[in-house]
Amino acid sequence: MFVAFDDTDSKEWMCTTFLATEIIDALRDLDLIGLPRLVRLNPAVPWKTRGNAALCLRFGHGRGQATSVGEIRGTPYFCYPREEGEVDPQTILGRCSALIERWSQVLEDASPGLVVSSNRPSQRFYWRAVREIVAKDEVDRELHRIGAHTFTMSGGRGVIGATAAMAWRPMDHTYEVITYRAKERWGQPRTITDDSIQEMDRCHPTTFNNFDITANHRAIAPHTPCPVLFGIRGDDPYDLAPAMQQISSEPIDRWVTFLSNQGTDDHIIKRWRELVPDRSYEVEATVASEATTLVGGHVVLRTLIRGEKPLDMTFYEPSKSFREVARGLRPGDKIRALGELRAEPRTLNVEKVEVLSLAPARKKTSNPFCPDCGKSMQSLGRQAGYRCRRCGRRAGEDQATYAVETRTIAPGWYEPPVCARRHLSKPLKRVGLEGRSITL
Ligand SMILES: [Zn+2]
Numbered sequence: 001m002f003v004a005f006d007d008t009d010s011k012e013w014m015c016t017t018f019l020a021t022e023i024i025d026a027l028r029d030l031d032l033i034g035l036p037r038l039v040r041l042n043p044a045v046p047w048k049t050r051g052n053a054a055l056c057l058r059f060g061h062g063r064g065q066a067t068s069v070g071e072i073r074g075t076p077y078f079c080y081p082r083e084e085g086e087v088d089p090q091t092i093l094g095r096c097s098a099l100i101e102r103w104s105q106v107l108e109d110a111s112p113g114l115v116v117s118s119n120r121p122s123q124r125f126y127w128r129a130v131r132e133i134v135a136k137d138e139v140d141r142e143l144h145r146i147g148a149h150t151f152t153m154s155g156g157r158g159v160i161g162a163t164a165a166m167a168w169r170p171m172d173h174t175y176e177v178i179t180y181r182a183k184e185r186w187g188q189p190r191t192i193t194d195d196s197i198q199e200m201d202r203c204h205p206t207t208f209n210n211f212d213i214t215a216n217h218r219a220i221a222p223h224t225p226c227p228v229l230f231g232i233r234g235d236d237p238y239d240l241a242p243a244m245q246q247i248s249s250e251p252i253d254r255w256v257t258f259l260s261n262q263g264t265d266d267h268i269i270k271r272w273r274e275l276v277p278d279r280s281y282e283v284e285a286t287v288a289s290e291a292t293t294l295v296g297g298h299v300v301l302r303t304l305i306r307g308e309k310p311l312d313m314t315f316y317e318p319s320k321s322f323r324e325v326a327r328g329l330r331p332g333d334k335i336r337a338l339g340e341l342r343a344e345p346r347t348l349n350v351e352k353v354e355v356l357s358l359a360p361a362r363k364k365t366s367n368p369f370c371p372d373c374g375k376s377m378q379s380l381g382r383q384a385g386y387r388c389r390r391c392g393r394r395a396g397e398d399q400a401t402y403a404v405e406t407r408t409i410a411p412g413w414y415e416p417p418v419c420a421r422r423h424l425s426k427p428l429k430r431v432g433l434e435g436r437s438i439t440l
Helices: 016-026 089-103 125-132 135-147 156-169 194-203 239-243 315-326
Strands: 004-005 031-033 038-039 053-063 067-072 074-082 083-085 112-119 151-152 174-180 228-234 253-258 280-287 299-305 309-314 334-342 347-359 362-366 399-403 412-414
Touching: 004 016, 004 089, 004 347, 016 067, 016 089, 016 174, 016 253, 031 083, 038 125, 038 156, 053 074, 053 151, 053 156, 053 399, 083 174, 089 125, 089 151, 112 135, 112 156, 112 334, 125 156, 135 156, 135 280, 239 253, 280 309, 299 315, 309 315, 309 334, 315 347
Parallel strands: 031 074, 038 253, 309 347
Antiparallel strands: 004 053, 004 112, 031 053, 038 053, 053 083, 067 074, 067 253, 112 151, 174 228, 174 253, 280 299, 280 334, 299 309, 334 347, 347 412, 362 399
16 A cells, blocks of 8 residues: 655645654554655756655555664664555545644645555656646546545645655665654754764765765755754665764654655656756757856856757856856867756756867967057957057957967766755766665
8 A cells, every 4th residue: 555645844844754754653553565765856846845855655564574664763663575465545544644634834835645545656647747747637637547545735736746756666766864853852953973974974985965075064964944853865775774873963763764766867858859947958068158157156158959049057156166167168068968947047057067078279368460560459359350459450360369278177077066966966976876776
């Protein structure tokens, strides 16, 4: 029996993954089948809640080898590879909906949806929800088709994400162990030692996005007053509990290991006919002009895609050193960029870029000299040529003196520092590991 839910949290303080721990604890008379699943959806959806995460749990009477999933206030929890026997969906729906009612933030715009079903929705509902925008009535029709039971509050927009989470069959996947704080500490500053995070990062190379060396800032703990203490992401589920134990922190009230689509680039559309805003794409482009820096520090690069179509790409201020890649590019350079297309102003918000090839770049060292007067000629503006101030003689751009420019960047992949990465963005560290990690 699959139990999935979404849109229970506000932007500020609740967290849908915490609700998952409450449900696991409340249904302890049943077994978890497989790991709980934390599924991130299209980050470009305008009405997203924080992080846009949906959850899917599977319950039943477990068979086969038990694997540790986590611990909730001292009680260990396990998952099993197979299930046997029947579980009544109405009973599960009733027990879970009571928890959704208790923990949801409907006064703060949440629109919770809970789906309970023994059949899974078509997996296209996952792919569409992670890359596009799915209408609720389409989802309602699919849920009716598979005979699912639902519980909704405040419009129940959450059934869209819940259905997508239940529909996910991983092509590529990662894991995250999430730890939670004791209730009396919620909203208080978190006690975690940064040194222990860096030490853990060194000792457990299968983990990623732990610590931002350039900003000297930890990335494993949220900034919101939510119940999460910290989360560690990685490719090896058996490495995460030892990594967690290496962190020096305040007491952990509970922890759970999730199977996730985080760090997979599942949101990126690679084959497309035209670019539609609020979706994320991979595009190949030729740099059209040097990057410009806007007030506020965002860096904009004008490029051409598919021959002549102009497309602006933005490297945002929070991505810090990543902006130097854009600043190092010159007209004629070829790149492959991954990012979300914004509607207004129309720009690709770059999450990762590969420099494919560098054009020969030159830097002007002096203006041309007038052959009659011997004086340096005056520039008439960008690409407009030169004129002698004394006799009015003109000269073209090519008559200036140039030197070959020493380039500051080389072909290859570039990504923002840890703190500026999206949940779904695949870190370069994971390239080549796709789909190889163990599935629990
Ligand atoms: Zn002259």
